[in-house]
Amino acid sequence: MVNPSQKRHRAVKRRYSPVQRPNGNRIRLWALVRLFKISPSAIAKATNYSRPYVARLLSPRDECNGSAEFFRTLEMKLPEVIAGRTGLFLTCPAVTVQRVRNVLEQMPADEVALGAMVVDWGGAVHPEPQTKVS
Numbered sequence: 001m002v003n004p005s006q007k008r009h010r011a012v013k014r015r016y017s018p019v020q021r022p023n024g025n026r027i028r029l030w031a032l033v034r035l036f037k038i039s040p041s042a043i044a045k046a047t048n049y050s051r052p053y054v055a056r057l058l059s060p061r062d063e064c065n066g067s068a069e070f071f072r073t074l075e076m077k078l079p080e081v082i083a084g085r086t087g088l089f090l091t092c093p094a095v096t097v098q099r100v101r102n103v104l105e106q107m108p109a110d111e112v113a114l115g116a117m118v119v120d121w122g123g124a125v126h127p128e129p130q131t132k133v134s
Helices: 024-036 040-047 051-058 068-083 097-106 109-114
Strands: 117-119 125-127
Touching: 024 051, 024 068, 040 051, 040 068
Parallel strands: none
Antiparallel strands: 117 125
């Protein structure tokens, strides 16, 4: 008979396992993906690894650290991945036609003659075609 002060405990169902910290390559990959807004699909296409494999590397809950071969391949293809992304990293505001005209008017005449510009109705600036004077 069990003494009431000595209660039975249930068996432990889940043991303690320390959480492994992600390796440095995974942390750098996370930073690049967040900084440049790169999709897992773009990384998968460039490295010829599956998208689920890349998604596992990007998941903070998965303990997959990735192979050295994957990170070597990504290192070589990284400029292509960054160049091929659809979102812009830097935003450049458009310049109004009036602002371009004001800048051209403030330039000395010899500089304007060397690099004459023509502004079309859409606001784009084009170099003026050089005409021959005989």
